[in-house]
Every structure is written in C-alpha cells, then in structure tokens.
Amino acid sequence: MPRGARDPLPSGDEARLLTRYEDVRRALSDPRLSREGATGSDAARITDDDSDIFNSPMACTLNAVGHERWRRMLSRWFTAKRVQALRPAMERTADRLLDEMPDHGHPADLVSHLAFPLPVFVICAMLGVPEADRDSFKGWSDTFPSMAKYSRDEVTTAHREFEEYMAALVADKRAAVSAGKAAEGEEDLLSLLITATDAEGRPLSGEALTATGQALLLAGHETTAGFITVMAAHLLSDRRRRQRLLDDRSLARQAVEEMLRFDPSGGFGMIRYVHEDVELGGTVAPRGTTVVCSMSAANRDEDAFDRAAELDVTRSPNPHLAFGAGPHSCLGQALARTEMQAVLDVLLRRLPTLELAVNGAELRQVDGLLTSPPAALPVRW
Amino acid sequence: MKVTVDEARCCGAGQCALIAPEVFDQREEDGIVLLLDGAPGSRVHAAVREAASVCQAAAIRVSETS
Ligand code: HEM
Numbered sequence: 001m002p003r004g005a006r007d008p009l010p011s012g013d014e015a016r017l018l019t020r021y022e023d024v025r026r027a028l029s030d031p032r033l034s035r036e037g038a039t040g041s042d043a044a045r046i047t048d049d050d051s052d053i054f055n056s057p058m059a060c061t062l063n064a065v066g067h068e069r070w071r072r073m074l075s076r077w078f079t080a081k082r083v084q085a086l087r088p089a090m091e092r093t094a095d096r097l098l099d100e101m102p103d104h105g106h107p108a109d110l111v112s113h114l115a116f117p118l119p120v121f122v123i124c125a126m127l128g129v130p131e132a133d134r135d136s137f138k139g140w141s142d143t144f145p146s147m148a149k150y151s152r153d154e155v156t157t158a159h160r161e162f163e164e165y166m167a168a169l170v171a172d173k174r175a176a177v178s179a180g181k182a183a184e185g186e187e188d189l190l191s192l193l194i195t196a197t198d199a200e201g202r203p204l205s206g207e208a209l210t211a212t213g214q215a216l217l218l219a220g221h222e223t224t225a226g227f228i229t230v231m232a233a234h235l236l237s238d239r240r241r242r243q244r245l246l247d248d249r250s251l252a253r254q255a256v257e258e259m260l261r262f263d264p265s266g267g268f269g270m271i272r273y274v275h276e277d278v279e280l281g282g283t284v285a286p287r288g289t290t291v292v293c294s295m296s297a298a299n300r301d302e303d304a305f306d307r308a309a310e311l312d313v314t315r316s317p318n319p320h321l322a323f324g325a326g327p328h329s330c331l332g333q334a335l336a337r338t339e340m341q342a343v344l345d346v347l348l349r350r351l352p353t354l355e356l357a358v359n360g361a362e363l364r365q366v367d368g369l370l371t372s373p374p375a376a377l378p379v380r381w
Numbered sequence: 382m383k384v385t386v387d388e389a390r391c392c393g394a395g396q397c398a399l400i401a402p403e404v405f406d407q408r409e410e411d412g413i414v415l416l417l418d419g420a421p422g423s424r425v426h427a428a429v430r431e432a433a434s435v436c437q438a439a440a441i442r443v444s445e446t447s
C-alpha cells in the first residue's frame with residue numbers, strides 16, 4: 001500500500017491512511033493532531049450515522065468534560081500497582097471459569113466461557129456493576145460493534161437502554177453515598193468518583209459519570225476478550241510455542257506483548273484530525289485532513305520490527321502500538337496486560353488437559369489470516 | 382546506569398511500573414511516573430532498558446555511563 005494513501009471511508013468521505021510505524025506513532029502523539037477534532041463538522045466521518053463510539057453522544061459528553069482533566073481523575077484506578085492487586089482475583093476467576101467449563105458440554109467454547117466473561121467480570125467488579133445485571137450488559141455490548149449485523153434502530157435502542165441503565169446505576173450509588181450507606185468495602189470506582197474532584201475541586205457532572213461508566217464498560221471488555229481469544233488460540237495451536245512457554249514461564253509477559261503486536265485485527269485504526277499542517281509519511285498533511293492510523297499495519301512494519309511477520313514470544317523490546325500512543329493511549333492498558341498475563345498463566349498451568357477441538361485448516365485461519373478474533377474457540381480436555 | 386524521567390511527557394499508563402517495579406512507580410493521584418531509584422543495580426538494568434525503549438511517550442532516559 002502506498003504511504004499515506006487517500007482512501008474513501010464507508011461514509012464516502014476521504015481520509016489519509018497511515019500504515020508505517022513511525023508515521024502512526026507520530027500522528028498519535030503529535031499535539032497538532034487531535035481525536036476531539038475528528039468529531040467536528042468538517043472532519044471525515046467513518047460511517048454516516050453516529051453508531052461509532054467515538055462519535056456518539058457519550059463521546060461528546062466526555063469531550064466536553066475536558067479530556068486531560070477526565071483522564072487525570074481516572075488514572076489512579078488504572079495504575080500498575082492497583083491492577084497488580086487485582087491479579088489474584090483474576091486468576092481465581094479464570095480458574096473457576098475453566099472448572100465450570102465441563103458443565104457446558106463437550107467440546108466447550110473458550111470464547112463464551114472464558115475470554116468474554118473474564119474481562120466483563122473484572123470491569124464490572126471494578127465499576128461496581130451488580131453481578132445480576134451482567135447479562136443484560138452482554139446483550140447491549142454485542143449490539144454496538146456489530147453495525148452490520150443489527151439494524152440502526154436496534155443499535156440506537158441498545159445505546160439508549162445502556163445509557164438509561166448506567167444513569168440509574170449512578171443515581172443509586174449517589175443515593176447510597178449521600179446516605180452514608182455505601183457499605184464498608186464498597187469502594188468501587190463509580191461510588192468513589194461521585195465524591196472525587198479535580199485539581200480545582202470540581203466534581204464530575206452526573207452526565208459525565210454516566211458517560212464514564214459506559215465508556216469504561218465498553219472499552220474494558222470487547223478488545224480484551226478478543227485478545228484473550230487470540231492468545232489462547234496461538235497457545236493451543238502450536239506445540240513448540242507452548243513448550244517454549246512451559247519451559248520458561250518468565251516469558252509470559254513478553255509473549256503477551258507479542259500477541260498484542262501480532263494481532264492483525266486491530267480494527268479500522270484510530271482517526272485523527274490535523275489542526276496545523278504537519279509532515280507525515282514524507283508529504284505534508286494539510287490542516288483539515290483526517291488521518292486514519294492503522295496500528296495493526298504499523299505493528300508489522302519491517303522497518304520497526306525484525307521479522308515482523310513472525311510471532312516470536314521472546315521478542316524484546318516490543319514497542320508495539322496496540323494500545324495507541326500519546327495523550328489518548330489506552331488508559332486501561334495495565335489492566336488489559338494483567339488480565340492477559342493472568343489468563344496465560346492459568347492456561348499454562350492447566351494445559352496438559354486442555355486442547356483445541358478444531359482441525360488444521362481452521363487452525364491456520366486462527367494463526368495469522370484472521371481479520372477479527374474467532375467468534376468461537378472449541379476446546380476439549 | 383543513570384535513569385531520569387520526564388513527568389511532562391508521561392501519559393501515566395504504567396508500562397514502566399509493570400516492567401520494572403523496583404525502579405518505577407506512579408503517583409497515586411494521577412498515575413504519572415515516579416522514579417524510585419535513579420541509579421539502579423545491575424540486576425534490573427535489562428528491565429529498565431526495556432521500559433525505556435517501550436515507553437511510547439519517550440519519557441524515560443537511560444544513560445549507561447556508570
Ligand atoms: C487488549 C485490550 C485493549 C486494547 C487493545 C485497547 C486499545 C486501546 C486503544 C488503541 C486506545 C486508543 C484510542 C485512540 O487513540 O483514539 C484505547 C483507549 C482507551 N482504552 Fe483501551 N484497550 C484495551 C483494553 C482496555 C481496558 C481493559 C480498559 C479499561 C477500562 C480500557 C480503557 C480505555 C480507555 C478509557 C481509553 C480512552 C483513553 C483516552 O482517550 O484517554 N481499554 N484502548
């Protein structure tokens with residue numbers, strides 16, 4: 001693909017596609033480009049409705065709050081130390097889910113019984129979403145990213161119901177907090193955020209709290225579930241790779257990074273709006289250009305990674321862009337990394353009894369050609 | 382080995398603190414990097430180098446001169 005090609009988006013608007021590592025990294029970190037600008041009226045749109053989460057009313061509410069202020073208020077819940085403290089609970093949950101898998105029949109699907117429920121459980125526990133509500137949440141979250149599968153009405157309804165649910169949850173928590181009823185130990189993120197203030201002593205508005213809850217629930221599980229699936233597939237499909245990791249368990253961390261880098265499904269890429277002329281990919285992107293940063297292409301750029309097309313679990317250092325870069329880089333990356341490491345550890349511990357229940361052709365698909373994480377991953381034990 | 386960090390560049394996502402927790406931590410209130418040890422022992426040099434080279438904000442500087 002030529003550098004910085006101009007490509008029509010599904011909406012019909014044009015944007016410049018960036019595929020080289022250095023260009024993508026620069027576009028994501030350079031202050032002359034912004035994500036907020038990409039929701040403006042003269043920016044190219046990805047689709048011609050507002051079902052994209054970064055163009056939704058939720059995203060607009062968050063933009064209005066002020067991104068830097070919002071991020072600073074939230075960062076404390078996503079530090080390495082905080083998420084490390086959650087790791088034992090993640091491993092227990094993964095073990096329990098695997099223990100329960102035989103109850104679901106044989107072969108069982110690793111996606112619906114491990115890769116999906118684990119991140120939902122982790123983010124719901126963090127936010128303080130009651131366990132009983134998690135199933136309705138699954139229905140909504142299935143609807144959002146599948147614009148092709150559901151009608152526009154269905155997507156709009158799901159968005160509305162999800163917002164109403166979150167607004168009600170925030171109201172409940174606010175009532176509990178102000179009545180001093182938030183029981184001991186009920187220190188979930190949403191309850192604490194109700195009374196939190198920024199550096200100037202201002203709290204977040206009710207709408208901003210609702211939008212934050214929605215954003216974290218959505219951001220927190222879909223991608224993570226996809227990556228857990230891909231990781232399990234890579235692990236179960238290649239005996240040598242598996243043995244390498246069993247022989248040296250300290251490789252788990254690097255292995256997770258390599259699965260993140262290697263993923264070819266990174267979605268469409270991140271969009272950015274150019275506020276001032278900037279040189280990208282050897283030419284000037286004039287002010288007003290919309291660029292699409294393909295992280296998955298960048299992560300396979302031979303100029304940035306030796307043998308970029310090979311999955312090498314010992315690769316180090318591995319400065320991949322799966323979590324983006326710059327001021328919007330994934331806030332939940334320490335959490336996502338820790339979830340993936342916890343699952344990898346648990347799988348390695350249980351491996352001798354766990355194997356894929358699909359054949360070679362399907363495996364090859366899993367191992368490099370897929371464009372999105374497999375919808376199901378049948379396993380037996 | 383001498384290590385310095387640039388708080389203004391840091392985006393607070395904590396990759397350094399996951400890789401080399403002996404050397405990097407994060408501020409409790411906003412996740413920005415905290416340098417725990419500016420002259421770490423050789424046992425952690427590899428981890429520190431890795432942290433510096435994967436920090437997308439280029440907020441970590443390592444100088445190898447003892
Ligand atoms: C493997 C799993 C994950 C991947 C690959 C991933 C990837 C990304 C990427 C690429 C961005 C940048 C968006 C942009 O530049 O416009 C992002 C942003 C974000 N992610 Fe993640 N993410 C993952 C898991 C999570 C988790 C578990 C959470 C926790 C709630 C989370 C929360 C967020 C938030 C809040 C943002 C917006 C940050 C901001 O705008 O400042 N992500 N993620």
Ligand code: SF4
Nearest residue numbers: 391392395397414436
């Ligand atoms: S890796 Fe870099 S950007 Fe991330 S917390 Fe550490 S210093 Fe900050």
